[in-house]
Amino acid sequence: MTPLRTRALDALRAAARRPNPIWLREVTQSVRAGRTPVAQMLVTAMLTLVMCSMGGMASLFRTPASVGRTLYQAFFSMAFFVVALASPAIAANSVVSEHEGRTWEALLLTGMRPAEIARGKLLAAATTVGGYLAMIAPVGALPFLFGGVAVTEVVVGFVYLGAFAAVGVTFGLAVGSRSPRAATAIGISLIVSFGTALFAFGVFGFGLSYAAHEAWPTVAAGHPVWLPTAYVRAPFGVAYAVYLLVVPALCALLPLWFFYELAVAAMTGPNDDRATGLKRWLLVASPVAAIGASLLVLVGAGASRFDASMAALVAYAVVSMLLVLVFVGDALGPSRRVEWLWSRAGAGAVARWLGPGLPRTMTLVLVTGLLGIALVAGTGVVAALALGSSPAADVARLVAVADVSASFFLFLVGLATWARARAAAASGARIVVVVGFAAGTFGPWVAAMIGGVLRSSESLLVIASPSPLFVVKAFDALAAGRVDAAVIASLACALGWATAGVALFAVGVRRTGQIVAAHHDALARADAQLAAEDAAAEGAGA
């Protein structure tokens, strides 16, 4: 049996032997409050009413099977929004209520680790959301009774609701652990989850249903709840495995793990190790996401392959840039406590490398990001060369986008390292990064517009070339195999961003090293003073 499996089994046995006390207490409180069951009944009653009304009206004009399919779409669409909105809010409130109720410190002082607290909160919120799902389950089975819907579709639909709930709950936990007040936490989680749910429903629901219909004609186009249907109706093959198994699993697991680590880091004290969990996630998630994106590119069909390559590349680069904002919050170096714990545990080089410390963290962000961009772009290039209709043009455009993305990403990492080394707090560095991103991406276009060049002369648009978005202007020339001013300007600016990034990174790392060394010197001096006092006191006592 592998050590990992042994550890997992041990953890499961321990969890069964000693259930998380926070989970048990929250469930007890929730049941006693009476508010939760009432809310669950209200949601169920409303869904039932809507479903019955729709079913009643539709059955006047349509066949039962058609009514069943309509009700199925309606039910799971509504349930998706209920879960997407309720899960984060419930989890966020669960964490913030500890702060507002002034019970958080009592909890911390019990010696429970932040991860254990986070798991208790997760389980509690998941139990509440699970209660909602259990209550609405009979309503969800109604479409099956009308026909036109397989039982597997209903079951898979609920599995997906559970997955959305799990991601929503961990997101809410991450928001709640960083918010001082319940109103703020619930407000942020509702706004973000509503926007995300709307986007996901429109793009991944309605939008992708057409692509799914193209790939598998038995899946209806324009039906937002197409995934469960695809499981039943699509023929099993490589595309099935990638689109319906690998990618959905990654889309659920990677954010879930990320939000969990984010929440645990936020619950952990500033002098403790907040970095290892998040860095471990990055180390796994970055290549896995790149491989997943590459698989999408390889499995894509015909002309859509280039679009998929470009979308995967841009999405990967943007997410990497957003992650800079997360990881710039790391401590400049390991605290004395962390070093003491490492020494006590006999931590090896890898454990120390994954621990707190800005230079190592930003190096990891940089390396994983660049490798990921290279992998996704490389896969796109290979796919274009092997299967593309116009390989040279596609390759040129992909390489240009990868080059510009990687350069700007490198600049942002350098800027973040430099800013964090100079700022007293991570928030200051984050502001600098956001301003740097906005100024670099949109500033040149604004400058171009202010100059009125957008109207007067196309060639003067080169003013906007520092923006990574400018690479789009070079597409036509690249596709035609020409090297014009736009191409040269775009690539020159990319080189400029990369050079600036390397320089800023080097300065930031050097300054961080100086600060950490000065801190160690101060601690050593304080230790020496205290030791001298002890010696003097002992001498006086003798």
Add this chain to the structure above:
Amino acid sequence: MSVTPAIRVRHLWHRFGQRDVLVDVSFDVAPGQIYGFIGPNGAGKTTTIRVMATLLEPTAGRVEIEGHDVSIDPEAVRRLVGYMPDHAGVYERVTVREYLTFFAGAFGVAASRVVPTVVELTELGEMQHRLVAELSKGMRQRLQLARVLLHDPKVLVLDEPASDLDPRARIELRDLLLELRSLGKTIFLSSHILTELADICTSVAILERGRLVVAGPIDEIAQRLGASPHASALDASGEPGLVTAGGVSVPASAVRRLRVRVLGPLERAAAALAGGPGIVSVEARDEWLHVSYQGDDQLVAAVVRQLVAHGVDVVGCEPERRELERIFLEMTQGDRP
């Protein structure tokens, strides 16, 4: 070999923004003591306590609990300390027993073993099936104390434990703390109410505007301070002093005070002691005999023997606690510039 202090605070500094909240605070608390931490509101008491409880990182300096540095090994410190904050929150929709069972689980101790013990110690037995929301402030405070006792900590750190309590609840809390001390706990408690501390503390530290004004056993501080309300003469060194019944001038720093509760006429008891060896003055007021004396605990025993020999029934005897008020007033400046 010297005994390791239960709490050791050394050159503690803490800064919020540009303001120094604690400035070079140092003191030791010996094991088994009830140690009072006195200071006006905003003096830095809670900040010091939160550093001790591992909830706040010191800007500089070191705090050790039973030899463990709070900054380096907070996990060990959390196992040793029971911290009860001022105005702590509670989970209201659970019963007292569920509340304690939850925290026992969180501490990782067997609830079936510790909860009944703690319930008995804190006399929460009759309340254990009531919802926490239904408890009075005094009972909630008692519940908080029960919570911090669940993991059997060696050191109790209590921040304003009697604030908002009615007189009965205060007396009950005081008795409970004395009982906990008898169980070997070191108790560190803060307050700005001197009478609250005077009855139970053996040592104090006074903090004002983030600086430690004085720290140590109350008697020693009183002796160091010297001047007393009863001072009426100057000794050879010019130090304010007292004159005994025999006309001997005694430096005030050498004078200690105790009060004795007796049955029967106070005047008769006062007469029995007046002029005795080491006795500086005897005063009968407020149903107590207030005795100023020069000597050690042997003399206190002799005072009791003397009273009994004269047929006086002695009910109790304790150090004069108004010392604390005097110390506080003399050592702190209040709003004076």
